[in-house]
Amino acid sequence: MLLLAVMTIGVVAGAIVLFMISGDLARRIGISPGGRALLSAGLGTGVIAVCIKIFIAGTLIVAMKDHDHAPPQPVSARLQSMPDGYLDSSFTGRWHALPASAPTPDGKATSQEVIRLGRRLFNEPALSADGKVSCASCHVLAEGGDDNAPNSTGIKGLRGSRNAPTVWNAAFLSRLFWDGRVSSLEDQAMGPLVNPVEMGMPSHEAVEATLRAMPAYVEVFERAFGSPETITIENIVHAIASYERTLIAPDTAYDRFVRGDTGALNARQIRGMALFAGLGCRSCHRDPTFSAAGQIRPAGVRKPFPVFPDAAFVARYDLLADRGTARAGRAIGLWRVPSLRNVANTAPYFHNGSVDSLEEAVRVMAATQLGRLVAADRDDGAPEIAWNPKTRTVTPYYPSELTEVDVAALATFLESLSVPAVTGGPEGAEPAF
Ligand code: HEC
Ligand code: HEC
Incomplete structure (x- = not known):
């Protein structure tokens, strides 16, 4: 539409200029009839050329935008259409282990006092309207950092519609929530305190007032931030986020494997x-x-889901009732691609917690994101797969039909991204004051 409007304005403006040149204006400044024809031909071509350029640029921009929303072509298809031996390094290149510490917003280390305060606030039920719900109620560190329920129970037994993701390793993510609507742990922590079905406080001022009325906190804030007047919502969420940045679970079998322990994966x-x-x-x-x-190594944060809306899976797991950040009228949802670290500890799966087992989550992903149904029931074994510890690369394997053995192999690989028993932050699961 915009493109057509620009074209029309261009053509009308061109016509007016031409009219003026061939008409009165030219006669008044005394250009000869021959010169007039030459000038209008020259200007006319110029105007047409500009219009064509605007049109081409506009078409390119529109095409690029459409490309963003188009379902990605299954990588397996891209691989098969590539010349032998050529593989795109973005998905077959060097594998990376998780660093042992997460980046801080200002790049500086946070004081232990602030982290300890954050830990206490994370476990503080007084920050909820009924005095019973804390962050830790839904993010149980020892249970994998979530609550193992399809959706969470907040104050007065109220339930939200989305599954609680883990807080473990969340500090490495640039976009939080299933739909990626906030971009820092600080901003994230503002939400649940006043969310009516989570902690249900009437306002952030009420959160501040509650803590100011608790003498123990006045003292701890003074120690952490230097004065008793520092009980502000900004400092509250900063302390919680600082604690969350210590919830890192880096030493999984996968991490040990890519760092060189070739026996860490079977x-x-x-x-x-x-x-x-x-x-x-x-x-x-x-x-x-x-x-x-x-x-x-970020990629495009949000992706369509389900890309290939497999009718059976969509109906069974109600995958299209909530469409994340997809614009109104879009047929499929748009979601942040979640982390798969610790995924073995965080069933049930997906934004609505509708899938109970990791194997089934893998089947759903293979079908909905890559157009691969588990078709073959016999398994002829995989070809030889080599791991090169020097380049940290593996031979990619892309069978044309998936078998149940492939599904189990994918699920057990995902288990290797999880720590077997998460016992709590640096000082154990229970707050120690
Ligand atoms: C009643 C249960 C409940 C409580 C209480 C709760 N959360 Fe959550 N949390 C959730 C749910 C559900 C989501 C996902 C919501 C969504 O994506 O729309 C979530 C998302 C998050 C995320 C984003 C993780 C990711 O991968 O995107 C973080 C971090 C988090 N919560 C931390 C906290 C903190 C800090 C508190 C306390 C201030 C808290 N939560 C209180 C249920 C809860
Ligand atoms: C086109 C991008 C894309 C591809 C390819 C993809 N995924 Fe996903 N994956 C997503 C998105 C988006 C979600 C979140 C879906 C939602 O809203 O519930 C997700 C969710 C998951 C979950 C559930 C995580 C949780 O905590 O609930 C698992 C497990 C998973 N993917 C595994 C895989 C596996 C295995 C493959 C390959 C067979 C795969 N994914 C391919 C985008 C993708």
Whole structure:
């Protein structure tokens, strides 16, 4: 529409200029009839050329925008259409281990006093309207950082519609919530305190007032921030976020494997890793966070889901009732690609918590994101898959039909991204004051 309008304005403006030149104006400044014809021909061509350029540029911009929303071509198809031996390094290249510490907003270390205060606030039920719900009620560190329920229970037994993601390793993500609507842990923590079905406080001022009325906190804030007047919502969320930045679980079997311990993954997990690369899971779930919103090696944060709306899965798991940040009228949802770290500890899966097992989540992903149904029931074994510890690369494996053995291999590879038993932050799961 905009394009047509620009074209029309261009043509009308051109016509007016031509009219003026060939008419009165030219006669008045005394250009001869021959010169007039030449001038109008020259200017006319110029105007037409500008219009054509605007049109081409506009068409290109529109095409690029459409491309953003178009379902990605399955990587397996892209791989098969590539010349032998050529593989795109964005999803087959070097694998990355998770760093042991997360970046801070100002790049500086946070004081232990602030972290300890954050830990206490994270576990503080007084920050909820009924005095019973804290961040830790829904993000149980020892249970994998979530509540293992399809959706969470907040004050007065009220329930939201989305599944609670883990807080473990959230500090590495540049976009938070299922739909990626906030971009820092500080901004994130503002939400649940006043969310009517979570902690239900009437306002952030009420949160400040509650803490100011608790003498123990006045003292702790003074220690952490230097004065008793520092009980502000900004400092409250900063302390909580600082604590969350210590909730890192880096030493998984996968991390040890890519750092050089070649015995850390078994043959089936390495097959899963080769499938994860070959099928194209890795183009959205980027290591080391296995999210597209990782601050290290990010990809496009949000992706359509389900890209291939497999009717059976969509109906069984109600995958289209909530469409994330998709614009009104769009047929499929748009979601932040979540991290798969600790995914073995955070069932049930997806934004609505509708899928109970990791194997089924893998089947749903293969079908809805890559157009691959688990078709073959016999398994002829994978070809030889090599891990090169020097380049940290694996032979990508992309069978034309997935088998249940492939699904199990992918699921057990995902288990290797999880720590077996998460016992709590640096000082254990319970707050120690
Ligand atoms: C009643 C349960 C409940 C409470 C209480 C709660 N959360 Fe959550 N949390 C959730 C749910 C559900 C989501 C996902 C919501 C969404 O995406 O729309 C979430 C999302 C998050 C995320 C984003 C993780 C990611 O990968 O995007 C973080 C971080 C988080 N919560 C931290 C906190 C903190 C800090 C508090 C306390 C101030 C808190 N939560 C209180 C249920 C809860
Ligand atoms: C086109 C991008 C894309 C591709 C390719 C992709 N995923 Fe996903 N994945 C997503 C998105 C987006 C979600 C979140 C869906 C939602 O809203 O519930 C997700 C969710 C998941 C979950 C659930 C996580 C949780 O905490 O609930 C698992 C497990 C998963 N993907 C594994 C895989 C595997 C295995 C593959 C390859 C077979 C794969 N994904 C391919 C984008 C992708």
